[in-house]
Amino acid sequence: MxxxxxxxxxxxxxxxxxxxxxxxxxxxxxxxxxxxxxxxxxxxxxxxxxAYPPSGRMDMTGFATTSSEFVVTYTTSAWTTRAGLTDTGRGGFVVQQPGWYLITGFIAGPALHMRTRLVVNGTQRGVWQGYSRPVTGIANQAQELKTTIFLDAGDFLTNVVRHATAGSVTFEGQLAVVSMVSGA
Incomplete structure (x- = not known):
């Protein structure tokens, strides 16, 4: 035929x-x-x-550290559209299919001059997002992270924070990913 x-x-x-x-x-x-x-x-x-792309959000609350630069370990999967996308054991996202992803999030804490940047497979990627500035009357400051990047299947994703405060500081944060264009 x-x-x-x-x-x-x-x-x-x-x-x-x-x-x-x-x-x-x-x-x-x-x-x-x-x-x-x-x-x-x-x-x-x-x-x-x-209509229902691979996406999810992870949270981190009450993380105390004396380090002025640390890689965030997200302890809670708030929600996900694909099993295995969020990995609370490793503290981040595991990409399951290649494509362009929108990554958004924030880090909040009392530290001055906070900055954050993406970490893919243990390597810092992109530019530092920040500086955060103090706001009168608000105890915590937040630094947002927004970027779009091509990721491959198996890539592990989190972020790093840098700040200028000495002593122990407690942070909270969120990180979210959504597939914008599938490469599969």
Whole structure:
């Protein structure tokens, strides 16, 4: 049987020169099945990548440290759309499919001059986001992280914080990821 050019659907053929229909019910069934399977695959792709993309958020609260630079360990998975995307044992996200991801989050604490930056597979990536400035009447300051980056399957994602306060400081934070464009 012949196939359409773009979607490769099999279609019934005619028997020239009489132009009588030489197709049988099996050929029509194959065409219907091919169209049905293609539409279902398209629907699944839309749901997985557009309506319900890989995404999640992790939280960290009450983290006390005397270090002026530390890699954040997220202790709680607030929510996720894919099992295995959040890893509380390692304290971050494990990317399951390649693609472009939007990463957002914040770190809050009483420290002055906080900055934060992305960490992928133990290596700092991108630019430092910050400085955070003190705000009159607000005890805590927050430093936001916003970036878009291409990640591969298996990449481990968290962030690092740097601040200028001496002594023990307690921090809280959130980190969220959402797949914008799948590379799979």
């Amino acid at each position: 012949d196939q359409t050019l773009n979607r490769h659907y099999p279609y019934p053929e005619c028997d020239p020169p009489v132009q009588k229909d030489a197709s049988d019910i099996i050929q029509l069934a194959q065409l219907a099945t091919a169209i049905n399977d293609d539409v279902q695959q398209l629907s699944d792709t839309i749901e997985a990548q557009i």
